[in-house]
Amino acid sequence: MTTRWLTPEEQRAWRAYIAGYLLLEDAIDRQLQQEAGMPHAYYSILANLSEAPERRLRMTDLAERLKATRSRLTYAVTRLEKDGLVRREDCEWDKRGSVAVLTDEGMATLENAAPGHVDTVRSLLFDRLTPEQVGQLEEIFTQVARGLQGDGGEAAAEDLPWRRRSSPCSGTP
Numbered sequence: 001m002t003t004r005w006l007t008p009e010e011q012r013a014w015r016a017y018i019a020g021y022l023l024l025e026d027a028i029d030r031q032l033q034q035e036a037g038m039p040h041a042y043y044s045i046l047a048n049l050s051e052a053p054e055r056r057l058r059m060t061d062l063a064e065r066l067k068a069t070r071s072r073l074t075y076a077v078t079r080l081e082k083d084g085l086v087r088r089e090d091c092e093w094d095k096r097g098s099v100a101v102l103t104d105e106g107m108a109t110l111e112n113a114a115p116g117h118v119d120t121v122r123s124l125l126f127d128r129l130t131p132e133q134v135g136q137l138e139e140i141f142t143q144v145a146r147g148l149q150g151d152g153g154e155a156a157a158e159d160l161p162w163r164r165r166s167s168p169c170s171g172t173p
Contacts, residue, residue: 024124031120036113041068041076043117046085046110049102056101058091085109 006014029040036043048065049055057065063073077100080086085106091097102110126134 027124028117028120032113032117035116036109038109038113041066041072042080042085043110043113045073045076045080045100046102046106047114049086049100050107050110052102054101055107056089056099059088059098059100062100080106 025040032038032040032043044066045062048062049057059073059077060070062077063070066073068076077086077088081088085103087101087103089099089101091099129137
């Protein structure tokens with residue numbers, strides 16, 4: 001098999017993506033840590049639960065929305081539970097599953113954190129783009145996500161983060 005090396009244009013685009021992603025994620029994470037006392041991953045959990053009917057989602061559905069592994073999500077939800085921001089309940093329709101529920105305290109925390117978060121995202125990303133570039137950004141990453149989720153046939157369903165089993169080294173079955 002012959003390696004299809006990146007062209008110089010592709011290499012520049014790849015490196016620009018990596019630099020932009022890492023710097024943006026770091027800036028968003030720092031802002032949320034400083035102003036809300038939580039990492040971006042925890043904010044994302046609260047935001048997704050706030051948008052769900054009755055502020056509740058089955059853990060596997062939440063993992064899929066977040067594109068997170070089940071073990072990583074379980075750890076984060078456990079931390080949010082300790083802070084009283086989320087609670088877990090047994091899933092009524094699937095005895096093996098559980099449901100994450102955003103508490104009133106969690107909703108208040110999210111409402112306090114959201115304005116600063118949105119200002120940061122707007123100033124660091126969207127204010128730097130034209131409306132046309134915003135549309136292109138959405139189009140590009142929608143296409144990438146579709147391909148990675150198997151819509152284009154490239155990925156097996158079990159390769160998706162929210163469907164992966166814990167690794168054998170983690171000590172969990």
